[in-house]
Amino acid sequence: MVPGRPVRLWGGRVSVRVQRRPVLVTIALALGLAVVFVVSLMVGDYPIAADRVLLALAGDGERLDRFFVLDVRLPRLLLAMTIGAALALAGAIFQRLSGNALGSPDIVGFNDGAATGALLVSLALSGAAVSAPLGAVLGGLVAAVLIYTLSYRGGVHGLRLILVGIGVSAMLASVRAYLISRSDLTVAQGALAWLIGNLNGLGWSQAQPVIIGVVSSMLVLALLSRRLGLLEMGDDRVAALGVPVQRTQVLLLLIAVSLTAFAVAYSGPIQFIALAAPQLARRLARTAGSALVTTALLGALLLASADLVAQRLFAPMQIPVGAATLVIGGAYLVWLLRGEQRAGRV
Amino acid sequence: MTVRAAVFRLGGLLVALGLLLLVCLLSIAVGVESIPLGTVWDALVSGAVDYDSKVIVDLRLPRTLVGLAVGTALGLAGALMQALTRNPLADPGILGVNAGAACAVVFAVGFLGVTAPLSYVWFAFLGAAFASLVVYLLGFRGSTGPVRLALAGTAVSAVLGGLTSTVLVRDAATLEVVRLWQVGSLAGRDLSVVGQLAPFLVVGLVVALCMAAPLNALALGDELGSALGARIGLTRVLSGIAVILLCGTATAIAGPIGFVGLVVPHAVRIVSGPDQRWLMAYSMVAAPVLLVGADIVGRFIVRPGELEVGVMTAFLGAPLFIMLVRSRKRVRL
Numbered sequence: 086m087v088p089g090r091p092v093r094l095w096g097g098r099v100s101v102r103v104q105r106r107p108v109l110v111t112i113a114l115a116l117g118l119a120v121v122f123v124v125s126l127m128v129g130d131y132p133i134a135a136d137r138v139l140l141a142l143a144g145d146g147e148r149l150d151r152f153f154v155l156d157v158r159l160p161r162l163l164l165a166m167t168i169g170a171a172l173a174l175a176g177a178i179f180q181r182l183s184g185n186a187l188g189s190p191d192i193v194g195f196n197d198g199a200a201t202g203a204l205l206v207s208l209a210l211s212g213a214a215v216s217a218p219l220g221a222v223l224g225g226l227v228a229a230v231l232i233y234t235l236s237y238r239g240g241v242h243g244l245r246l247i248l249v250g251i252g253v254s255a256m257l258a259s260v261r262a263y264l265i266s267r268s269d270l271t272v273a274q275g276a277l278a279w280l281i282g283n284l285n286g287l288g289w290s291q292a293q294p295v296i297i298g299v300v301s302s303m304l305v306l307a308l309l310s311r312r313l314g315l316l317e318m319g320d321d322r323v324a325a326l327g328v329p330v331q332r333t334q335v336l337l338l339l340i341a342v343s344l345t346a347f348a349v350a351y352s353g354p355i356q357f358i359a360l361a362a363p364q365l366a367r368r369l370a371r372t373a374g375s376a377l378v379t380t381a382l383l384g385a386l387l388l389a390s391a392d393l394v395a396q397r398l399f400a401p402m403q404i405p406v407g408a409a410t411l412v413i414g415g416a417y418l419v420w421l422l423r424g425e426q427r428a429g430r431v
Numbered sequence: 432m433t434v435r436a437a438v439f440r441l442g443g444l445l446v447a448l449g450l451l452l453l454v455c456l457l458s459i460a461v462g463v464e465s466i467p468l469g470t471v472w473d474a475l476v477s478g479a480v481d482y483d484s485k486v487i488v489d490l491r492l493p494r495t496l497v498g499l500a501v502g503t504a505l506g507l508a509g510a511l512m513q514a515l516t517r518n519p520l521a522d523p524g525i526l527g528v529n530a531g532a533a534c535a536v537v538f539a540v541g542f543l544g545v546t547a548p549l550s551y552v553w554f555a556f557l558g559a560a561f562a563s564l565v566v567y568l569l570g571f572r573g574s575t576g577p578v579r580l581a582l583a584g585t586a587v588s589a590v591l592g593g594l595t596s597t598v599l600v601r602d603a604a605t606l607e608v609v610r611l612w613q614v615g616s617l618a619g620r621d622l623s624v625v626g627q628l629a630p631f632l633v634v635g636l637v638v639a640l641c642m643a644a645p646l647n648a649l650a651l652g653d654e655l656g657s658a659l660g661a662r663i664g665l666t667r668v669l670s671g672i673a674v675i676l677l678c679g680t681a682t683a684i685a686g687p688i689g690f691v692g693l694v695v696p697h698a699v700r701i702v703s704g705p706d707q708r709w710l711m712a713y714s715m716v717a718a719p720v721l722l723v724g725a726d727i728v729g730r731f732i733v734r735p736g737e738l739e740v741g742v743m744t745a746f747l748g749a750p751l752f753i754m755l756v757r758s759r760k761r762v763r764l
Contacts, residue, residue: 259745
């Protein structure tokens with residue numbers, strides 16, 4: 086049975102099937118995101134009313150308003166949304182490729198690769214504060230190649246990918262512990278703050294490259310989205326349909342790694358968005374596959390809200406946003422595993 | 432079991448014991464400053480007071496003894512966990528027990544101002560118990576296979592690790608105390624701590640060894656096992672307590688050390704066979720050989736510095752873990 090209700094246009098000459106629930110969920114998420122967007126621009130140590138926020142966004146209004154809205158809050162907010170969407174999409178790809186709800190980059194070790202790479206570059210080369218996008222990207226790539234190669238055995242089995250990832254990330258974690266034990270205490274603490282995932286103090290100069298990188302990766306992903314959906318049918322059947330399975334897998338993996346790498350480059354490896362967002366989106370929309378738009382919106386909404394909480398919960402003190410997503414992650418895991426247990430899966 | 436097989440296994444065990452003795456002597460003798468074995472022997476027996484004996488008695492001997500205690504505990508805990516969960520991927524590191532202990536210790540140091548290892552061992556137990564309980568509840572479903580448990584362990588470790596870092600970011604003093612412990616090392620540990628924690632180790636050891644026979648019966652499956660007279664619930668609970676005692680103490684002394692408990696039972700099974708009694712005996716001897724051996728190698732890799740044993744075991748153990756995962760026969764994927 087084809088899901089969805091038929092919608093007839095032009096007197097029945099054209100008819101399409103539209104699933105109402107996914108559309109409604111997507112609209113609701115977009116509205117939620119809009120609310121969080123405006124609220125994030127309003128609140129802070131210098132509160133600004135909604136009408137003045139809108140004025141400032143239009144380039145009007147008082148100078149101080151414009152400064153806070155456009156130069157301080159907007160870049161951080163856009164970063165949070167972009168990173169959230171990127172992580173959620175990367176998670177959706179990894180989960181599809183591994184065929185497992187827990188196969189997200191934060192569990193599997195790509196984040197670990199990026200984190201270790203960034204730490205290595207910044208501690209080994211400069212010893213200064215950790216902001217090493219190049220190290221993060223390289224580390225993530227190396228880890229991805231390593232994990233993919235090691236789990237390749239006449240094809241990549243999803244669970245094997247996950248377990249090999251666990252092994253590799255254990256090694257990387259010990260490298261990080263070693264680096265942290267050897268470095269200067271303040272540097273170590275800065276590194277730790279970065280490793281949890283932190284948006285504090287980021288501005289346009291970080292937001293621009295991240296947004297450009299993530300959006301271009303998303304465009305490539307959009308071209309491949311049909312194939313991603315097909316992969317759910319199983320390798321053999323997809324191959325029978327004429328899709329080059331291995332090549333598609335590698336391409337998708339590359340997109341996912343680049344999404345992850347851009348996402349973690351400045352903010353550090355923010356955990357659990359990639360794990361939770363695709364599954365939550367799937368369950369909210371009740372679609373069989375992962376609806377990519379819904380997933381991206383939910384990721385953006387989750388991280389933007391988490392960052393709002395991280396900024397305001399103990400204001401004026403800001404906690405790292407990674408600490409806020411940790412709570413989401415813990416609660417989600419318990420819920421997920423219990424649900425899976427009832428369904429007898431995993 | 433035939434007499435010949437028994438003799439073979441006993442012989443193997445004796446060889447392993449000999450190996451252990453050798454490794455211990457080496458651990459005392461070699462390092463940045465290598466000391467001839469004759470001098471080592473003199474220092475240990477006669478109690479001389481020259482420079483070499485001071486190095487031996489104050490630095491190398493404690494380090495070796497710590498390695499012995501921690502290695503034995505981890506090896507036995509690994510064998511026990513694998514039997515208990517019927518899971519070839521079980522290991523205190525992978526199943527989140529280490530992460531639980533580490534997290535609890537960090538909270539104790541950070542919020543309660545606990546600094547003496549003897550006090551924070553209780554928190555290590557508590558954390559280890561909590562984490563293993565959560566992982567077990569989330570991940571254990573009879574015959575659902577080893578992967579689920581490993582995933583649950585990783586997920587719980589991720590949350591606990593994040594909590595640990597969140598505390599450490601806020602609190603430099605705690606970071607200073609904890610970061611050297613968090614790598615997992617045998618060096619610089621106070622020998623009196625080992626002495627004070629010994630009772631926990633001994634109790635864990637004895638309970639674990641008593642579980643060998645019932646676990647043999649349970650390996651046949653719950654129904655057949657209970658038909659053979661094994662009390663399933665009691666065996667599980669006691670084995671769990673033994674695991675927590677052994678892992679908690681080992682982690683409290685040396686910090687989180689992964690993969691020893693994973694690697695050793697797999698390696699010794701080739702010689703010892705699947706019988707838990709032999710498997711545990713072999714694991715108890717082979718694990719300290721591996722741990723102390725890894726510690727010795729770590730002294731030479733990044734000279735003049737040292738590589739902590741926790742890093743060494745991760746790099747020795749993770750490849751073996753990956754090999755296990757790749758061999759479809761062992762892990763039914």
